[in-house]
Amino acid sequence: MIISDTPVSGSFLIRPQRREDERGFFARTYCSRELREHGIDPTVVQRSVSYNHVKGTLRGLHYQSAPGEENKFVSCLRGSVFDVAVDIRPDSPTYRRWTAVTLTAEGMETLFIPRGCAHGFITLSDGALVQYDISDYYVPELARGIRYDDPTFGVEWPMVPVVVNARDLGYGRYVA
Numbered sequence: 600m601i602i603s604d605t606p607v608s609g610s611f612l613i614r615p616q617r618r619e620d621e622r623g624f625f626a627r628t629y630c631s632r633e634l635r636e637h638g639i640d641p642t643v644v645q646r647s648v649s650y651n652h653v654k655g656t657l658r659g660l661h662y663q664s665a666p667g668e669e670n671k672f673v674s675c676l677r678g679s680v681f682d683v684a685v686d687i688r689p690d691s692p693t694y695r696r697w698t699a700v701t702l703t704a705e706g707m708e709t710l711f712i713p714r715g716c717a718h719g720f721i722t723l724s725d726g727a728l729v730q731y732d733i734s735d736y737y738v739p740e741l742a743r744g745i746r747y748d749d750p751t752f753g754v755e756w757p758m759v760p761v762v763v764n765a766r767d768l769g770y771g772r773y774v775a
Contacts, residue, residue, distance in 0.1 A: 600613055600614065600615060600616060600627055600628070600629075600630060600633055601613070601614045601615075601616060602633065602634075602637045602639075605684070605698040605700070605710075606693065606696055606697075606698045607684050607685075607686045607693050607696055607697065607698045607713075607716060608686065608691050608692050608693040608713075609638075609691075609713035609716075610684045610686075610698055610710065610711060610712055610713055610716065611637065611639060611710075611711040612700050612708060612709075612710055612711075613628075613634075613672075613708065613709040613710075613711060614706065614707070614708050614709075615627060615628050615707050626707065628674070628707055628709065629641075629672070629709075629732075634711075639670075639711055640670055640734060642670070642734045643672065643732040643733065643734060644733065644734060644735060644736055645732075645733040645735075645736055645737065646730065646731065646732050646733070647730070647731045647733065647737075648676070648728060648729065648730050648731070649728070649729045649731075650726070650727075650728050651678075651680075651722045651726070651727045651728075651729070651762075652725065652726065652762075653722070653725050653761055653762060654722055654723060654724050654725050654727075654761070655721065655722060655758055655759070655760055655761030655762060656721065656722045656727070656760070656761065656762040656763075657719065657720070657721045657722075657747055657756070657760035657762065657763045657767065658719055658720055658721075658764075658767065659683065659717065659718055659719015659720060659744070659747055659767065660683070660685055660717040660718065660719040660744060660745040660746070660747055660749075660754075660770070661717060661718055661719065661742065661743070661744050662687065662715075662716065662717040662718065662743050662744070662745075663735070663737070663738065663741045663742060663743065664741045664743050665741075666741075667735060667736075667737075667738040667741035668714035668715055668735070669714060669733050669734050669735045669737075670711070670712065670713055670714055670733070670734035670735075671711070671712040671718060671731050671732070671733055671734070672709050672710075672711055672712075672731070672732040672733075673702065673709065673710045673711075673712060673718065673720075673729065673730070673731050674702055674707065674708065674709040674710075674729070674730050675702040675703055675704050675708075675727060675728070675729055675730075676704055676728040676729070676730050677704050677726055677727060677728035678703075678704060678722065678723070678724035678725070678726055678727035678728065679701060679702065679703040679704070679722075679723040679724050679727065680701070680702050680720040680721065680722050680723055680727050680729055681699055681700075681701055681720060681721050681723055681756065681757050682699060682700055682701070682702045682710050682718075682719075682720040682729075683697055683698070683699045683718065683719050683720060683754055683756075684697065684698050684699075684710065684712040684716045684717070684718055685697040685716060685717040685718075685719075685745070685752050685754065686715070686716050687715060687716060687717055687745070687773065687775075688715035688716070689775055691715070695751060695752060696752075697752050697753075697754050699754070699755075701723065702720075702729075704728075714734075717744075717745050719747055719754075721756055721757065721758065721760060723757070744766070744767060744770035745770055745771075745772070745773045746767075746768070746770040746771060746772060747760070747763070747767065747770075749772045749773050750772075751772060751773045752773070
């Protein structure tokens with residue numbers, strides 16, 4: 600695996616190293632030992648997926664408040680997404696910064712998003728399927744969100760969203 604820093608402290612892009620031959624290829628997409636060596640907690644207790652009908656579907660920006668904060672490993676199983684992590688940790692050196700990567704089924708990339716960061720994405724293809732491997736159990740009453748176009752962060756989405764649900768549109772601006 601190739602593990603690269605992102606502009607958000609503690610967030611990493613994880614890419615598989617393919618070993619190819621006449622059969623196709625083989626690649627590791629997860630290794631707890633290598634993750635630990637990079638300071639990443641490899642704990643996963645829950646896996647979730649989201650299916651998105653049309654290109655331009657936006658989900659986010661979501662996070663869990665304390666004590667239910669989560670690490671997330673996010674990857675795209677079908678299609679492609681523009682995936683965003685926003686640092687909302689007041690004590691972080693990258694507080695209020697964001698990073699984005701394009702995750703594709705073909706590339707098999709994973710974005711690691713640490714506790715205390717908000718997450719969102721916009722689909723770049725119809726039928727995008729996104730997988731989340733999550734470090735902690737979901738607690739509905741700790742679920743929070745920030746409006747995707749909050750000027751506090753200035754996330755530069757690659758397109759105007761076509762689909763945003765009412766809950767995500769109802770989120771307000773970020774308040775520390």
